[in-house]
Amino acid sequence: MYCTCGVVQGSCLGPLLFLVYINDVWDIFKSVNYKLYADDVKLYTELKTAADESCFQGCLDLLYS
DSSP states (O other), X not given: OOOOSSOOTTSSSHHHHHHHHHTTHHHHOXXXXXEXXXXXXXXXXXXXXXXXXXXXXXHHHXXXX
């Protein structure tokens, strides 16, 4: 099966291309906390109000898109 997107694994440029690929992830998360490790993203925040829930859901939607 041929993959048309992503970063080639095992290449010398792989790590650099991966960083370029995910470089804009930091811009999405202004109001929530996040951790990035390898190809994983963990979002977390304290939800006290409905507005907090809406903001968190907005960040999840931006990440998905």
